[in-house]
Amino acid sequence: MPTEWTIKAITRAMLPVLLPLTLVEIGSGLVLGTFESTLIRHPSLLVLVPVTIGTAGNLGSILAARLSTAFHLGLLSFGRADETLLGNALATIGLALTVFPVVGVGAWVLAWLTVGTDLSVLTVLLVSVTSGATLAVVAVVITFIATYAAYRFELDPDDVVIPVVTNASDVLGVIILFLAVRTFV
Template sequence: MPTEWTVRAITRATLPVLLGLTLVELVSGLVLGSFESTLLQYPSLLVLVPVTIGTAGNLGSVLASRLSTAFHLGTLSFAPDDDRLAGNAVATVLLALTLFPFVGGGAWLLQSVVGGTRLALARVVLVALVSGAALAVLAIVVTLVATYIAYRQGLDPDDVVIPVVTNVCDVLGVVVLFLVVVLLVP
């Protein structure tokens, strides 16, 4: 894939994606607005919102960066038996499973210091863990799909994949957190 490293070429590839993703972000705001009363009732969940969506986007971005590097090196294969691809996906999930319990514990601790109505530590950690595990899997899927589409369209994944992954993970982060709270919080 010949890459044009000019501001015009990068803008031409990125601007339509960013404009479309702006509309996608509106969905995140709408879901968050419908979730407001629960967040105000349980402040530790309110603390989880930005951390959860940020961490999910970061996990997807790290994976996207690794896939983009493999793409540029010519070692990227979308074959189901690609050990490098599977290893990166497993590492992403394992990182989420180790990181999100700390995110939940930190949210609970911060809320405890500030005060207010709170959920039990175990409940907040469970919400963070389940949300993080689901988001890691979704971030992997979004990253793989975005990278594959960029590859098929002849676009440089460095220009389009990370913005797509971070924006879509923002929306998915809010939606998944909302669904997990509905399922796990009385």
């Protein structure tokens, strides 16, 4: 894959990706708006929104960077038995399963210390872990698809995959968190 390292080439690769993602982000804000009264009523859930979305985006970005590096080194085959894909996917999900319990308890403690909370720590923990684990799986799938698409369209995955993953994590993070709240609260 010949890569042109100019502002014009990078902009040409990223602009068609970023413009639709900007519109998708507006949808995320609209979904969050419908969820506003629940968030105001339960401050610990309000604390979870940016942390959950940000953490999922970070996990997806880490995976995207690792896959991009493997891609540039010629270690990525996109086959079913590709150990690089499987190992990195499992590591990402394992990391999510260790981080999101801390996020949930931290959100509950922060809300309890500042404004009080009417939800139990177990409820916030369930919402955090469920939404975090689900988002990690979704981030892995989106990262695989975006990396493969970059490969197929001969784009540099460093230019396009991380914006796709972080934007998708923002949008789907709000929806998945909303569904977890509906399930457990």
